[in-house]
Amino acid sequence: xxxKQTKKKVKIHGVWETNKAYLFLIPGLFVFFALNLxxxxxxxxxxxxxxxxxxxxxxxxxxxLKNFEKLLISGDxxxxxxxxxxxxxxxxxxxxxxxxxxxxxxxxxxxxxxGRGVFRSLLVLPWALPAVLSILTWRGLFYYDxxxxxxxxxxxxxxxxxxxxxxTNAFITYxxxxxxxxxxxxxxxxxxxxxxxxxxxxxxxxVDGASTWQRLRYITLPLIWRPLLFAIVLTSGASFQAxxxxxxxxxxxxxxxxxxxxxxxxxxxxxxxxxxxxxxLAAAFFVLISLIILAFSYAGLKLGKITVE
Amino acid sequence: MKIRINKKLLTVFLTFxxxxxxxxxxxxxYVIIISSFSPRTSVxxxxxxxxxxxxxxxxxxxxFSPTSHFVPRLVxxxxxxxxxxxxxxxxxxxxxxxxxxxxxxxxxxxLYGYFAFNQFAGGxxxxxxxxxxxxxxxxxxxxxxxxxxxxxxxxxVPFNTWLLKTYFDTIPKDFDxxxxxxxxxxLDVMFRVLxxxxxxxxxxxxxxxxxxxxxxxxxxxxxxxxxxxxxxxLELYQLLASxxxxxxxxxxxxxxxxxxxxxxxxxxxxYLQAGLAMGGVKR
Numbered sequence: 219x220x221x222k223q224t225k226k227k228v229k230i231h232g233v234w235e236t237n238k239a240y241l242f243l244i245p246g247l248f249v250f251f252a253l254n255l256x257x258x259x260x261x262x263x264x265x266x267x268x269x270x271x272x273x274x275x276x277x278x279x280x281x282x283l284k285n286f287e288k289l290l291i292s293g294d295x296x297x298x299x300x301x302x303x304x305x306x307x308x309x310x311x312x313x314x315x316x317x318x319x320x321x322x323x324x325x326x327x328x329x330x331x332x333g334r335g336v337f338r339s340l341l342v343l344p345w346a347l348p349a350v351l352s353i354l355t356w357r358g359l360f361y362y363d364x365x366x367x368x369x370x371x372x373x374x375x376x377x378x379x380x381x382x383x384x385x386t387n388a389f390i391t392y393x394x395x396x397x398x399x400x401x402x403x404x405x406x407x408x409x410x411x412x413x414x415x416x417x418x419x420x421x422x423x424x425v426d427g428a429s430t431w432q433r434l435r436y437i438t439l440p441l442i443w444r445p446l447l448f449a450i451v452l453t454s455g456a457s458f459q460a461x462x463x464x465x466x467x468x469x470x471x472x473x474x475x476x477x478x479x480x481x482x483x484x485x486x487x488x489x490x491x492x493x494x495x496x497x498x499l500a501a502a503f504f505v506l507i508s509l510i511i512l513a514f515s516y517a518g519l520k521l522g523k524i525t526v527e
Numbered sequence: 528m529k530i531r532i533n534k535k536l537l538t539v540f541l542t543f544x545x546x547x548x549x550x551x552x553x554x555x556x557y558v559i560i561i562s563s564f565s566p567r568t569s570v571x572x573x574x575x576x577x578x579x580x581x582x583x584x585x586x587x588x589x590x591f592s593p594t595s596h597f598v599p600r601l602v603x604x605x606x607x608x609x610x611x612x613x614x615x616x617x618x619x620x621x622x623x624x625x626x627x628x629x630x631x632x633x634x635x636x637x638l639y640g641y642f643a644f645n646q647f648a649g650g651x652x653x654x655x656x657x658x659x660x661x662x663x664x665x666x667x668x669x670x671x672x673x674x675x676x677x678x679x680x681x682x683x684v685p686f687n688t689w690l691l692k693t694y695f696d697t698i699p700k701d702f703d704x705x706x707x708x709x710x711x712x713x714l715d716v717m718f719r720v721l722x723x724x725x726x727x728x729x730x731x732x733x734x735x736x737x738x739x740x741x742x743x744x745x746x747x748x749x750x751x752x753x754x755x756x757x758x759x760x761l762e763l764y765q766l767l768a769s770x771x772x773x774x775x776x777x778x779x780x781x782x783x784x785x786x787x788x789x790x791x792x793x794x795x796x797x798y799l800q801a802g803l804a805m806g807g808v809k810r
Contacts, residue, residue, distance in 0.1 A: 238713060239629035243637075246622035246684050249614075253659065253681040254644070258651045261658035274661045322548070330538045331545045340549050343556060346792055348742030350760040351781050354767055355555050358774060366558045370576075398552070461653065462744065466764070480653055487657045488749055497657050504654030511651075515643075 265502035268495040278498065285495070285502035295499070296482070297506075304458060304478045307389070311396045311457045316450055318397050319404025324434070326405070327412050338409075345402035353466040356395045357382070360467070382468045385475045392476065395463050400453055407449040411442035448521045455514040479507050562778035585779040597780055599755065600762040603672060607747075607758055608740040610676035611683075615736035616729065618684055623691035624717045628703060638692075641685035652682075656749055663750065670752040678750070679740040687732045694728030695721060734795045738788060759784045 265285055269278035289297045325331075326338055344352060359366045360381035368378040381391050415438055423433050461480035464470050470477030470485070477485070487500035564581040589597045625631075626638060659678070663669045702724070703716045711719070722729065744760040751757055757765070763784065766777040 236629055236713075237631065239625040239631040239634075242621035242625035242629075242713075242717075246618040246688060247637075249618055249677065249681045250684040253678050254655065254684075257655035257658035257662065260662065261651070261654040264658055264661065269657075269661065274664055276665060325541075325545060325548065328541055330534070330541050332538065332542045334545075337545055337549050340553055343553060346788065347556075347785055348738075348760070348788060350742060350744040350763060351785060352555070354763050354777070355559050355781065357767060358770060358777065359555055359558060361770060364771065364774070366554075366576075373576075398555075401552075465745075484653050484656075484745070487653075488660075497661075501654060501657050504651070504657075508651055508654065 261501045262505055264498055265505045267498045267501075269497040269501070270493060270495050271491040271497070272494070274497060281495075281498070285499050286506070288499065289503055289506065296477075297503070300477055300479055300482045303476065304460075307392065307396075307460060307478055308454060308457045310389075311393050311460075312450065312454050314393055314397050315400045315404050315453050315457075316446070318401050319408050319449075320446075322401060322405045323408035323412055327409060341405065342402040344398055349399060349462050350466065352399060353395060353462055356391070356398070357467050360391050383472045385472060388468055388472065388476050391467060392460070392463050395467065396457065396460060399463070400456065404449055404453065407445055408442060411445040412438065415441045444521075448518070451514065451518045451521055455511065455518065458514060459511065479503075483507065559778045559781050562775050563782045565775055565778075567775065585775045586783075589776055589779045589783065595776070596754075596757070596762055596765075597759075597783070600757055600759050601783075603756060604741060604759040607672050607676045607679070608737050610673065611679040611740040612733050612736045614677060614680035615683055615687060615732065618680060619687045619691055619732055620722070620729070621717065622684070622688045623695055624713075624721060626688065626692040627695035628700070628716075638689075641688060644685045645689070653745070656746060660749060669750060670756055672751075672756055675747060675750055675758075676740065678746055679743060680736065683736055683739055687735060690735070691725070691728050691732050694725055694731075698724050730795055734791055737791060741788060 264278075266280055266282060267278045268281050268284075289295055322341070326334055326341070328334075331337070360368075362368060362378060362380050362383065365381070367381070372378060379387060381387050419437050420433055423437055428436070459480055460478055461484065464476060464478050464481045465484070468476070470481040474485075483500045483503050486503065487497045490496040561576070561578055563585055564583070565575070565578060566580050566582040566584065567575075589595050626634065660669070663674065668674050698721060702720050706716050706720050707713075742760065743758075744764070747758050747761055748764070751761065759780070763777065763780060766773040766780060770777070
């Protein structure tokens, strides 16, 4: 009897086949389904309703495609402006992040720099700190009256800059903070790629008389292109979904002019308690936005070439 | 000879440039540390980049002053983070064990679903929050620290399951087999065979769960309705609502808030690196 049971448990291709597996899976699956998957599906449904704070307890109505029509066609909401602003942020912050990461990686890959280890561990500090802390600290640094940055500017004779209450300047601060938050990741990815480039290639190119720029352009870049592209796609997705940076710095201001998609959706849903249908409209908005994010994720998946074992 | 001097000069020059770059980049961290020890009573006094005096008064204010909310918020943060850590382990360890050791119908699609969710989750996170708010409101579960911890743990299930599953995969199946042949149950195998060997992987998951909950802001802000349930990230946000009077307190609170993260990171660094390296998960 005992030997029979053992036989049943004996592996097939190194893994045991049994329905008991489901017992082990159920706790994780159940909680994941209840608090993550189901809310996503439910929020898609909410996009077709007139839900808002006043009727969210279950008395909201199905209103068909009205929310989508309101967003896309009737123009009494700012869908295209918000989307444009977000793509502008994408277009400015992503090249800045890549360029900054690349420059830092190239500099801190120089053998000649003393104490590179110490420098690098200091440089990745922004990675270790909670984003909420870093972003709020930056907000303090950017204050007009007493922020350290204006203090520094005044000390060298430059007039104070209104960082957070000017549309263009606030947009610039978003970029600065976004780059600051992202450079440790970009730099680390690029450094790892750079270190996989064989030194012999550089040596032989040097012997052949190639300049530093030529070696960067014709040896390094082609070899690090793939990991770089992967990092670019990931960081583009992050820029598109930027929420904490604009929200914590000045809530998408001044006068809501710098609201990016995530900020607009969140504020629409949760900071318009009196406005009829605001949660439904925000849910519909997120459905549209998710389609764009899906494209990013798909590109990332393709580039990452990650397969299930 | 000429080349050698140039090389030395170049080293000094490059190291100097590198030091300047590092100094600029960690400037915000420097400012926050300086501010937390500053004796300035008003932020309108000019900022001293190299402080002439330092004081611990801001810290004692934050920790002991009756007007400070730091200690109750800290307690909330600790409750939520530890609870989320415990729930994460309860949910993730059996899942990872099942994915690593069993073959069953739907295994690959589930794994792939978890992975796809990971890629996609950020975007739907805020959308799901609207529905989650509606659901919790319906069941009268808003404003609960336990629910918040459960939400945090649940959001980490896909990533952490993958992480631990990949770690379990590196443990030879001969160990399980030997125990099973000796008559051990699957639960025995999980608890007595895999868990002791997989400590670095489990430590990694635990650290991710703790740090994730400790740092989360927006779900907490949405779900927690009354001040007395607020966690530290919300306290930081509230302090900056009146920055002119609270800046130094904000700085000291930030430092205190960051200490557990730094300590946990340093304590677990060895485990973390081993766990991530063996798990082969890039993040």
